Amino acid sequence: xxxxxxxxxxxxxxxxxxxxxxxxxxxxxxxxxxxxxxxxxxxxxxxxxxxxxxxxxxxxxxxxxxxxxxxxxxxxxxxxxxxxxxxxxxxxxxxxxxxxxxxxxxxxxxxxxxxxxxxxxxxxxxxxxxxxxxxxxxxxxxxxxxxxxxxxxxxxxxxxxxxxxxxxxxxxxxxxxxxxxxxxxxxxxxxxxxxxxxxxxxxxxxxxxxxxxxxxxxxxxxxxxxxxxxxxxxxxxxxxxxxxxxxxxx
Amino acid sequence: xxxxxxxxxxxxxxxxxxxxxxxxxxxxxxxxxxxxxxxxxxxxxxxxxxxxxxxxxxxxxxxxxxxxxxxxxxxxxxxxxxxxxxxxxxxxxxxxxxxxxxxxxxxxxxxxxxxxxxxxxxxxxxxxxxxxxxxxxxxxxxxxxxxxxxxxxxxxxxxxxxxxxxxxxxxxxxxxxxxxxxxxxxxxxxxxxxxxxxxxxxxxxxxxxxxxxxxxxxxxxxxxxxxxxxxxxxxxxxxxxxxxxxxxxxxxxxxxxxxxxxxxxxxxxxxxxxxxxxxxxxxxxxxxxxxxxxxxxxxxxxxxxx
Numbered sequence: 001x002x003x004x005x006x007x008x009x010x011x012x013x014x015x016x017x018x019x020x021x022x023x024x025x026x027x028x029x030x031x032x033x034x035x036x037x038x039x040x041x042x043x044x045x046x047x048x049x050x051x052x053x054x055x056x057x058x059x060x061x062x063x064x065x066x067x068x069x070x071x072x073x074x075x076x077x078x079x080x081x082x083x084x085x086x087x088x089x090x091x092x093x094x095x096x097x098x099x100x101x102x103x104x105x106x107x108x109x110x111x112x113x114x115x116x117x118x119x120x121x122x123x124x125x126x127x128x129x130x131x132x133x134x135x136x137x138x139x140x141x142x143x144x145x146x147x148x149x150x151x152x153x154x155x156x157x158x159x160x161x162x163x164x165x166x167x168x169x170x171x172x173x174x175x176x177x178x179x180x181x182x183x184x185x186x187x188x189x190x191x192x193x194x195x196x197x198x199x200x201x202x203x204x205x206x207x208x209x210x211x212x213x214x215x216x217x218x219x220x221x222x223x224x225x226x227x228x229x230x231x232x233x234x235x236x237x238x239x240x241x242x243x244x245x246x247x248x249x250x
Numbered sequence: 251x252x253x254x255x256x257x258x259x260x261x262x263x264x265x266x267x268x269x270x271x272x273x274x275x276x277x278x279x280x281x282x283x284x285x286x287x288x289x290x291x292x293x294x295x296x297x298x299x300x301x302x303x304x305x306x307x308x309x310x311x312x313x314x315x316x317x318x319x320x321x322x323x324x325x326x327x328x329x330x331x332x333x334x335x336x337x338x339x340x341x342x343x344x345x346x347x348x349x350x351x352x353x354x355x356x357x358x359x360x361x362x363x364x365x366x367x368x369x370x371x372x373x374x375x376x377x378x379x380x381x382x383x384x385x386x387x388x389x390x391x392x393x394x395x396x397x398x399x400x401x402x403x404x405x406x407x408x409x410x411x412x413x414x415x416x417x418x419x420x421x422x423x424x425x426x427x428x429x430x431x432x433x434x435x436x437x438x439x440x441x442x443x444x445x446x447x448x449x450x451x452x453x454x455x456x457x458x459x460x461x462x463x464x465x466x467x468x469x470x471x472x473x474x475x476x477x478x479x480x481x482x483x484x485x486x487x488x489x490x491x492x493x494x495x496x497x498x499x500x501x502x503x504x505x506x507x508x509x510x511x512x513x514x515x516x517x518x519x520x521x522x523x524x525x526x527x528x529x530x531x532x533x534x535x536x537x538x539x540x541x542x543x544x545x546x547x548x549x550x551x552x553x554x555x556x
Contacts, residue, residue, distance in 0.1 A: 034254060034256075035254065036253050036254050036494075037252070037253070037254065038254040038261060039252045039254075039261050040261075071553055071554065072553075072554045073551050073552065073553050073554060074358065074551070074552045074553075074554050075549055075550070075551050076358045076549065076550050076551075076552075077548050077549050078545055078548045078549075078550070079548075083542060084362070084541050084542065085541060085542070085543075085544065085545055085548075086359075086362055087358045087359060087361075087362065087550065090358055090552075092554065096553075098553070138549065141547070141548065141549025141551075142549065142551050144547060144549065145547060145549055145550065145551045146551065148547065175252070175254065175260060175261035176259060176260050176261075178259070178553075206256060210254060210256040211256075213256045213257070213493065213494065214256040214257065217256075217257055217485065217489045217491070218489055221485050221486045221489055222482075222485075222486055224485050224489075224491070225481060225482035225483075225484075225485030225486055225491065226482065227493070228309050228481050228482075228485060228491050228493045228496070229309075229312060229478045229481050229482060231313075231493055231497070232309050232310070232312040232313035232316070232478070232481070232493075232496065232500075233312065233313070233316050233474075233478070235313045235497060235500055236312065236313035236314060236315065236316035236317050236500070237316055237317060237320065239313070239314075239317060239500065239501075239504040240316065240317020240318070240320060240321070241317070242504075243317075243504060243507075243508050
């Protein structure tokens with residue numbers, strides 16, 4: 001009897017883990033290269049949900065979030081000083097994702113209660129940086145700036161679940177997207193409760209010549225500086241050499 | 251046709267950059283100016299971060315000045331000794347300028363400083379140029395005789411100690427004067443992304459009293475080295491030199507300078523000088539306007555230590 005209770009408890013504990021398999025996703029691309037021709041990149045995330053015994057009228061919702069690496073950001077506010085608009089002392093916000101894109105089937109608060117969203121950190125309002133007391137204005141300013149740069153995109157009601165199983169969402173990485181390791185998470189909700197989750201990694205990196213230039217500038221700044229000078233001297237000399245006969249004629 | 255620039259971390263239209271390089275190059279060829287003081291603000295207006303604009307433009311000026319400096323060298327139009335003394339000052343100045351630059355960058359005030367420096371210098375130079383062109387015309391209109399005062403080589407400079415002989419310039423002046431001039435120009439080069447010819451040339455003529463045939467060559471000689479040092483310091487301190495962008499700007503600039511030089515032979519540059527003065531004042535006004543008007547977004551964001 002005692003064994004049976006234990007087994008039941010074990011199976012019940014296992015159930016949520018099994019449930020996590022109820023949503024499967026895939027991406028159109030796992031590796032995005034920032035090359036000289038990079039002007040932004042579209043990314044398609046698609047997937048399916050596996051339903052068990054569905055009760056009539058039960059509502060399923062999906063939230064998909066793509067986040068960049070989290071880093072501290074300095075946010076400065078301009079104030080008028082003697083007629084000029086001048087940056088005043090900045091505030092450091094911790095845990096700011098470099099990129100944040102969200103797509104969902106309905107407005108977030110219609111999908112799940114705020115407590116659940118806060119636990120899962122879904123939505124910009126639930127990010128650590130937005131919850132630092134006293135810095136709400138700065139966080140709001142940061143969100144506006146990032147949205148303006150196309151780095152934060154929130155589109156609730158942007159998805160539909162087709163035939164009660166299939167879903168897809170389009171994302172866009174703008175030209176100024178930072179390189180780094182990105183996570184694409186899909187959350188499956190039923191009646192306000194999380195019942196499944198799927199995480200995928202995306203790598204965005206400078207590639208080829210751009211990567212060489214960038215990493216040299218960051219890791220070997222002395223060498224980079226010297227090379228910049230030598231390239232400029234050579235290019236300038238060459239340019240003068242090519243154009244000199246013409247200017248003599250002129 | 252867009253190109254991704256790895257240091258500026260943004261995509262820009264190559265044709266636009268070539269056109270900007272060409273346009274500024276055209277004016278450079280026509281008037282014999284360096285053009286940095288027009289190119290850096292243009293880059294900033296395009297959306298390039300000011301710190302990247304300044305450092306990258308220093309790199310471009312090295313390239314665009316080297317052929318001119320070589321041409322003057324072949325014609326022996328350079329006072330090498332004077333150039334070296336100016337460079338010594340320039341080395342110190344560009345180091346101090348780059349340090350000021352990275353300090354202000356760390357406290358978020360570098361954009362403000364760049365704007366203020368530009369408003370001040372462009373405003374002063376633009377007004378002086380405009381006055382120089384308009385005042386004779388006004389004088390002629392009112393029937394007065396044009397009076398040109400040219401005060402050279404003020405007496406007070408002879409009071410400075412440690413005199414040095416500059417054979418090529420037929421000068422004996424205190425070594426501290428050219429060092430000081432080089433220093434000031436070095437600071438300006440580092441914080442504004444300019445060659446500094448607009449300060450250097452008047453200083454060599456009116457303060458040191460150098461003869462005209464070596465002024466431009468010596469100034470170019472020093473500009474090549476000072477902008478090279480500025481490139482180096484910014485690369486090390488703030489990693490803001492975008493070599494790829496500098497090369498694109500240079501390509502446009504070379505073509506523009508050729509066309510400008512030819513146009514300069516055919517056209518009366520005097521008439522265009524007023525146009526240049528107005529252009530300089532317009533850029534100055536735009537920079538100043540952006541400082542005074544309420545910005546659309548009060549907050550700015552910088553990622554810390556990537």
